Amino acid sequence: MSAARHRGLWTIDDGRLHLAVAPNACRFDAGDAIVHWNTGPVDPHRYELVEPVVDVLAHLADCRPFDHALATWESAVRTGATTLPLLAQMPLRSAAARRVRAACGMLSDSGIESIPVARLARIGIRVRQQVRIDGHHVDGLIGERLVLQIDGYEFHRTAAQRGTDIAHDRRLALLGYTVLRLDYQQVLFGWDEVEAEIRHAMAAGLHLASARIR
Template sequence: MELEAWLNTRNGIAHRADALAAGFSAWAIATEVRADRVRVVRRSWLYTSRCSWELYSAAAVGGRLTCVSAAKARGLWTIKDPAIHVAVARNAAVRAVPGVRLHWSRPFVPASRFELIDPVENLLSEIADCQPFENAIVVVDSALRSGMVSSSQLSRWQLRSKAFGRLVKAASQFSDSGIESLPLVRLRRRGIDMRQQVRIDGHPVDGLIGNRLVLQFDGFGPHSDPARRRRDLAQDARLMTLGYTVLRFDYYQVMYDWELVESTIVAAMAQGLHLFGTPASH
């Protein structure tokens, strides 16, 4: 395999030491660099046009993506943050870089100097103290749901941060995405208990308040598919015939019009739609 192709299998960037260990000679590397098929940043990192700006930025300052940037790179659910978060050593001589937020901190767990993305343990510990609570909890919930960490592991981590303790206490492994994490946190803050992933009529619902107020939250991805949308609406109709009240909200409403979402839920509860009667067995 050519060096350029090999780099592209590694997100378009790798440390020179890794390339040498993979069997590429110093001459082969120099040849690819002279041909401009491979470029060099900070003397030791080799990259191609496939390399993302985030990974390039981490290599350029001699650090690793961390916090929400590392979470995004690892496929976790995040709330958009325009900054690129990079962890560097506490004694690193690094100048401020536009668009890059530097985290001068001691890593929670050791990280290889040949890696550009923080381990999940480090990125979660950084998120706790860097991000607003809601931005952080969606990432923690996503890590739990994906199996990258477990609730028991989080509870045993030796972190003294009060912010991290709040996250552990509030975290839920039942949120499929941040669109489900945020309502749980926000309703809990108001004193409303929403149970997640309760199975009714053979299908899980995103949230259930009381014994008959069902909440469904649609994200952009799967719910943009017409067939799935029809399936969701059919499930809503079945639940209504069983005596449930169903409120369905989309991504935009949860993220940018929460006041409407919350007021609608409260109005339904004020009418007793979460408690009246006994719904059909399920």
């Protein structure tokens, strides 16, 4: 977490200092810091203060919830800090890191888009990302007609951008799509309600093209 923040990767801050220590290092009083005694796939040298990115991601997969870890992994790929082919070659020791690697992709524009996709996949709901509809890409599409649009603060903070988003939602509605637009707060702090709404929409058949034929 500490190294991910230092490198500018997308994280959900836990407010703690994380230290990576070799398994054979002497024990010490770390205070409130979280100590990772394992080693990553890349051996850091003795003068290296911040761990290599691949080691950062391996540690983070063991330390954080799956969806949070996935968001940081995809941030690392999106920003060019690492690549999917490079990650595929790494001998990851933990099952948690291998699981995150298997799910990691390049389609999320921000960490706040990675999290809903991971959470819905966990309960068997597949979200297709960056599907092009009406000349624009949508953040997520469930089935054929249920659109998820996810507003990350960095991309949707201006009034002009907000107006563009709403206009696109109207066009999608006229084309027969149901649009559920989520923001940062709803994804991170109101997920139970969001998930219930998505499941109810699917129960009503709003993700099916046939539901639009009356």
